Amino acid sequence: MPPDIEAIAEQVFVALADPTRRAILAALASGGPATATDLGGRLPVTRQAVAKHLALLAEAGLVTAEPGERRRVRYRLHSAPMQVAQQFLAALARDWDSPLGALKDHLDRGAREPAAAPLHGTRAHRPEGQAP
Amino acid sequence: MGFPDRIERTVELAHPPAKVWTALTTAEGLAAWFGNEAAIDLHPGGSAWMKWNEGHTAQMRVERVEEPRVFGFTWHISGLPDDDPRRTYVEFTLEPADGGTRLTVVESGFAQLSDQAFHDAFDGNTKGWASELAELATYLDAA
Numbered sequence: 447m448p449p450d451i452e453a454i455a456e457q458v459f460v461a462l463a464d465p466t467r468r469a470i471l472a473a474l475a476s477g478g479p480a481t482a483t484d485l486g487g488r489l490p491v492t493r494q495a496v497a498k499h500l501a502l503l504a505e506a507g508l509v510t511a512e513p514g515e516r517r518r519v520r521y522r523l524h525s526a527p528m529q530v531a532q533q534f535l536a537a538l539a540r541d542w543d544s545p546l547g548a549l550k551d552h553l554d555r556g557a558r559e560p561a562a563a564p565l566h567g568t569r570a571h572r573p574e575g576q577a578p
Numbered sequence: 579m580g581f582p583d584r585i586e587r588t589v590e591l592a593h594p595p596a597k598v599w600t601a602l603t604t605a606e607g608l609a610a611w612f613g614n615e616a617a618i619d620l621h622p623g624g625s626a627w628m629k630w631n632e633g634h635t636a637q638m639r640v641e642r643v644e645e646p647r648v649f650g651f652t653w654h655i656s657g658l659p660d661d662d663p664r665r666t667y668v669e670f671t672l673e674p675a676d677g678g679t680r681l682t683v684v685e686s687g688f689a690q691l692s693d694q695a696f697h698d699a700f701d702g703n704t705k706g707w708a709s710e711l712a713e714l715a716t717y718l719d720a721a
Contacts, residue, residue: 451691452581530691532657533664534581537688539656542587545612546683552611553593553601 451530457506458531466491467499474509474523481518583689588682595672598679599646602670626651639665647672655688664690 461467469489474480477488482500486493500521503509507527514520591598601607608616613628613636620626624640642650650669658664666687673680 451689455581529658529662533655533688533691536655536657537582537585540585540685540688542585542683542685546587546589546681548611549598549601549681550589550591552607553591553597 454507454527455531455534458508458527461503461506461508464499466495467503470496470499470503471508471523474521479512479514479520479522481514481520483518485521581689584684584686585688586682586684588680590675590678591681592678594677595646595674595679598672598681599649602649602672603643603645641667642669 461471466489470485473485473488480488482493482497485500486496489496500509500511504511504521508524509521510524511519511521601611603618603620605616605618608618608626608628614631615629616627618624618626618638618640620640620643622641622643626638626640628636628638636653638651638653640649640651642648648669648671650667652665652667654660655662655664655666664687666685668683668685671682671684673682
């Protein structure tokens with residue numbers, strides 16, 4: 447395991463811990479690249495505050511700066527560090543207890559019996575979008 | 579390391595290993611307790627899948643088949659894009675215990691990171707929607 451993998455993920459979690467930074471990332475994700483001025487106009491914070499947060503996000507590798515119109519810097523979301531953080535979330539979200547409980551129930555009921563309604567309750571604990 | 583690379587669980591089952599093996603390695607067994615529908619080609623390198631009524635599907639590749647002791651497969655890491663090559667390895671180990679079975683499941687590989695993914699995570703050169711859209715524009719312009 448590369449030594450800095452945890453450092454990448456940690457920067458993502460630090461970035462996401464702040465509501466303004468979450469709002470900036472959400473705005474870039476939904477609306478595409480934007481300048482600090484654009485973002486300041488869309489969010490209930492000053493342009494200066496936006497610029498400060500963008501600097502932190504750039505350092506974490508979550509946004510990249512690029513030249514925009516009228517010599518203004520535009521910021522673009524950079525998702526690769528998110529994908530690293532997602533691996534850790536996947537480990538924390540992995541639920542083996544529910545399936546193993548369902549296996550035990552299945553065996554105790556008799557393997558020849560077809561899947562019955564009570565099993566669905568167990569499986570329903572797996573949230574949508576958490577496909578393995 | 580602050581994050582788990584490996585998840586391990588052990589359960590005691592009041593059924594012999596042969597019966598547990600069937601539940602783990604047949605389509606009927608997997609569909610009865612794990613997925614809602616399943617298929618499996620039970621040999622190393624064989625493919626398998628499970629589907630859930632909620633709408634998602636897990637594609638697996640069978641890696642180890644040592645009846646009735648070890649069954650291993652790899653599958654996609656949940657939460658990552660479908661085309662991401664990273665996979666975790668799941669291994670079930672069955673040991674006879676007091677007329678029943680001690681079943682251990684180990685899933686490992688959560689903390690892996692390919693050189694390319696590592697490079698991408700640090701590198702500012704993004705390949706996101708913007709570059710995809712730029713490629714589309716170039717393609718349309720050329721047509």
